Amino acid sequence: MSALSDQLVTFAILAYLVAMISHAVEYALGNARARVAAAPVRELVGAGVGTAGGLPPLAPAVVPAAPPGPTAAERTARRARLGGRIAVAATALAALLHLGALVARGVAADRMPWGNMYEFVLTVSWIGVAAWLVVLVKRPSLRRLGLFLSLVMVLLVATAELVLYVPVVPLVPALNSYWFVIHVSTIVFSSGILLLGVVPAVAYLMRAGYEQGRRSFPYTLAKRMPTAAALERLTFVLHAFAFPIFTFAVIAGAIWAEAAWGRPWGWDPKETWAFISWVVYAGYLHARATPSVKRNVATWLAVVGFLTVLMNLFGVNIFFEGLHSYGGLPD
Structure with missing residues (x-):
C-alpha cells in the first residue's frame, strides 16, 4: 500500500500539471470573444412580372443566403472553453488520485496520515483542492483562478514528494491520543482552506492594481482574471469560514498540551x-470589517497570515527544536 500511495502521488502531480497547462491555454486564449455573426443576407429574386390582364406582379421570393461559418474569434473562444473544461476534469482526476494516495498511506501506516510533514502537506493540499472544486461548482465564473491554484498544487505536492518524503513509520508515541485526531484534523482542515484563500487574495491584489490602471508586471498577469470585487469577496468568505476552525484547533492543542505536558501553553516555537x-488572521477579519481600512490593506494581512502558516509548517520544523518536533524530515 505504501508503494501504491507513492505511485498515486506521482500520477496526481502529472494530473495537476496537465490542469495547469490547460488553464494556461484557456488564459492565453481568454481575450477571444466571438463577434456577433452578421444577419443572414437575404437575396431578392424576381419571380415574375405584370401580366396583360393588369394583375400586379408576383411578390419577389426571399431566399436566405447560406449561414456563414464560424469566425476566427469564435474558433479561438471554443478552444479556450475546451481548455478550461479539460483543466477542470484534470483537476478533479488529480484530486481523486491525491485522495487515493492519502487513503493508501493511512492503510499502510494503520493510522491517520498526518504523522509527519510529508503527510501533513499532502493532506493540507488535498483539502485546498477539494475546497476549490466545491467553489467551482458554486461559482463557475471563477474558473480562470484555477491557473494559480493548479500551480500551487504542483509546487506543494512535488515538494512533498521530492523533498519531504519519508517511508511509512509508526506514529510517535507522544501523538498516540484521541486528541491527535481532534487537534490535527482541525488544523489540517483550516490550513487547507487558508491555502485556498491566499490564492484569490494574491489574485485580487494583482487584479485591483490592473483595474486601477497599472500595466506593469505582475498586474498584467491578472488582466483576464475575474473582477477584483469577486476575488476579494471569495477571499473574505474563505477566511471567515476557516478562522473559527483554526481557533478551535489552537484551543484543542492547548487542552492536549495540558494533558500531555502538564501545561496548556509554554511558548514552544x-x-x-x-x-x-x-x-x-484576526487582524485581517477586523480590518475587513472596518470601513475606513482599504480592502487591499486588509488583503495584504491575509497574505501575511499565510506566510506565518508556512513558517509554522516548514520553518519551525527545519530551524527550531521544540516539543512539536515531529516533522519527520529525511536526513
Missing part, C-alpha cells in the same frame, strides 16, 4: 507561531 498566525 510551534505554539508561538500558531498564536502569531491567529493574531494576523
